[in-house]
Amino acid sequence: MNDLTWIDAAVRSARPQAIGALVRYFRDLDRAEEAFQEACLRALKNWPVNGPPRDPAAWLILVGRNAGLDETRRSSKSEPLPADDKISDLGDAETDLAERLDNSHYRDDVLRLLFICCHPDLPAVQQIALALRIVSGLSVKEIARAFLVSESAMEQRITRAKSRVARSDVPFETPGAAERTERLAVVAAMLYLLFNEGYSASGGEQHVRTPLCDEAIRLSRLLLGLFAGEPEIMGLTALLLLQHARTPARLDADGAIILLEDQDRALWNRDMIAEGEALLDKARRHRRPGAYQMQAAIAAVHARAPRPEDTDWLEIDRLYASLEQLMPSPVVTLNRAVAVSKTQGAEAALAMIEPLAEPLGGYFHFFGLKGGLLMQLGRDEEAREAFDRAIALAHTPAEAAHIRLHLDRLMRDSQPPSKSLTSVSE
Amino acid sequence: MLYAFLCCHDEAIVNSWSKDEDDAVLAKRALVTDKLAAKGKLGPAVRLMPTTAATTVRMGREPVVLDGPFAETKEAFLGFYLIDCDSLEEAVDLAKQIGRDEKVVFEIRPVRLYLPKGKAS
Numbered sequence: 392m393n394d395l396t397w398i399d400a401a402v403r404s405a406r407p408q409a410i411g412a413l414v415r416y417f418r419d420l421d422r423a424e425e426a427f428q429e430a431c432l433r434a435l436k437n438w439p440v441n442g443p444p445r446d447p448a449a450w451l452i453l454v455g456r457n458a459g460l461d462e463t464r465r466s467s468k469s470e471p472l473p474a475d476d477k478i479s480d481l482g483d484a485e486t487d488l489a490e491r492l493d494n495s496h497y498r499d500d501v502l503r504l505l506f507i508c509c510h511p512d513l514p515a516v517q518q519i520a521l522a523l524r525i526v527s528g529l530s531v532k533e534i535a536r537a538f539l540v541s542e543s544a545m546e547q548r549i550t551r552a553k554s555r556v557a558r559s560d561v562p563f564e565t566p567g568a569a570e571r572t573e574r575l576a577v578v579a580a581m582l583y584l585l586f587n588e589g590y591s592a593s594g595g596e597q598h599v600r601t602p603l604c605d606e607a608i609r610l611s612r613l614l615l616g617l618f619a620g621e622p623e624i625m626g627l628t629a630l631l632l633l634q635h636a637r638t639p640a641r642l643d644a645d646g647a648i649i650l651l652e653d654q655d656r657a658l659w660n661r662d663m664i665a666e667g668e669a670l671l672d673k674a675r676r677h678r679r680p681g682a683y684q685m686q687a688a689i690a691a692v693h694a695r696a697p698r699p700e701d702t703d704w705l706e707i708d709r710l711y712a713s714l715e716q717l718m719p720s721p722v723v724t725l726n727r728a729v730a731v732s733k734t735q736g737a738e739a740a741l742a743m744i745e746p747l748a749e750p751l752g753g754y755f756h757f758f759g760l761k762g763g764l765l766m767q768l769g770r771d772e773e774a775r776e777a778f779d780r781a782i783a784l785a786h787t788p789a790e791a792a793h794i795r796l797h798l799d800r801l802m803r804d805s806q807p808p809s810k811s812l813t814s815v816s817e
Numbered sequence: 818m819l820y821a822f823l824c825c826h827d828e829a830i831v832n833s834w835s836k837d838e839d840d841a842v843l844a845k846r847a848l849v850t851d852k853l854a855a856k857g858k859l860g861p862a863v864r865l866m867p868t869t870a871a872t873t874v875r876m877g878r879e880p881v882v883l884d885g886p887f888a889e890t891k892e893a894f895l896g897f898y899l900i901d902c903d904s905l906e907e908a909v910d911l912a913k914q915i916g917r918d919e920k921v922v923f924e925i926r927p928v929r930l931y932l933p934k935g936k937a938s
Contacts, residue, residue, distance in 0.1 A: 404829035615869040619885035669870040
């Protein structure tokens with residue numbers, strides 16, 4: 392790894408903490424970003440000559456803050472200037488700053504920065520785009536590519552989102568415990584959205600966008616490193632890892648969806664599964680169950696089964712039942728119905744999802760599952776109807792193509808297939 | 818003498834590597850460690866999960882169980898090699914070879930007791 396690659400990695404990994412601290416100093420997103428940019432330019436010149444600093448984040452914060460102050464000095468002569476010796480003696484100040492950074496401040500800096508991106512007025516996609524731009528430092532071009540929109544459209548979206556959050560007033564004081572917990576929950580939800588945007592794209596040609604998943608995992612790990620004792624952040628990180636572990640097996644060479652039960656489990660990433668299980672174990676010790684922990688536990692049951700027929704569907708049913716209690720939602724019930732179809736048969740599952748027709752009337756997976764269950768029961772005509780609806784609601788060509796496979800099969804033989812052909816999860 | 822090479826690395830950076838970058842580092846290291854293994858000088862090598870997976874048990878009057886690593890530092894202990902070296906000089910030289918082009922830190926510690934199966938004999 393040469394110097395430039397290393398500097399690139401160091402700057403990238405220091406970014407959330409550095410921008411978070413600079414936002415606290417300047418109380419302004421744009422100024423913080425400009426100051427960070429300037430610090431990065433100086434790092435590129437300075438580090439190859441003087442060697443890398445022990446703490447790149449502390450270095451970037453200090454240099455960025457000085458650069459920002461210089462800028463202030465230039466633009467408004469009237470403002471009182473900080474004494475030079477306080478800001479320019481980098482050597483000593485770095486140690487000093489590094490020490491101060493080790494205390495709790497920067498945890499809340501990073502959390503605040505993520506939280507600012509989650510402004511409730513912003514649609515989910517804009518929250519994610521903003522976080523990718525500001526916290527992760529992806530270029531507008533990269534984000535535009537991930538969302539499959541033009542660069543100028545994404546530029547516009549991010550600018551609009553930024554001006555919206557600039558008018559928000561997230562307090563800069565250290566948050567209290569309750570406030571912190573609330574911020575963590577909001578940020579966790581955004582990271583999960585970011586992951587899902589990559590895992591099952593909401594639109595466009597591509598069904599899986601791995602870089603978004605990788606970034607969600609990186610940010611989730613970062614958050615867990617800062618808030619090490621939070622079982623739901625352990626659960627979230629475990630959930631992302633356990634789901635992402637399946638990515639290499641989820642699509643075939645032509646980009647068609649392969650269902651969980653048809654996936655080549657040898658392709659699952661064992662490292663990610665092991666880490667997910669380890670985090671889940673840690674979370675259980677706290678005896679504070681939560682939605683992410685439960686969903687991670689469900690993913691872990693799948694990960695543990697060497698073959699699909701080894702899946703402990705009773706355990707999955709039980710976990711979904713707990714999740715339903717904790718977080719009642721038609722989507723959760725729909726997922727539970729998949730487990731019920733395995734343990735009690737298609738008839739019972741169909742009865743279970745019947746009341747969901749109303750709330751999930753526009754949901755691709757509802758009609759996919761419904762069609763599959765009807766097909767198992769040999770009710771081909773109704774199955775075909777459900778599949779037609781599903782295709783109309785598909786978000787990606789891969790989703791539509793997958794349902795078309797079922798339809799083709801229905802056309803080919805009128806006999807009900809021996810095994811179920813669809814499930815909500817992949 | 819058997820030496821432990823404790824690999825300490827800035828974890829935020831290691832976590833931000835893409836799979837390709839990670840693979841490249843391991844492949845580069847294998848150029849050195851495979852040779853050592855062929856000579857029968859390489860003992861077990863371990864790569865640890867991220868420190869977010871760590872739990873710390875601090876014994877006192879009451880044992881305290883804490884989430885996270887023992888020390889929250891930039892450079893975390895991420896794994897180790899055990900290598901049979903003729904001298905400290907050789908150990909230092911090997912560390913330089915294994916870590917070539919990386920910003921990794923190796924702490925080299927002579928091994929006092931080595932029980933590959935966990936018990937003597």
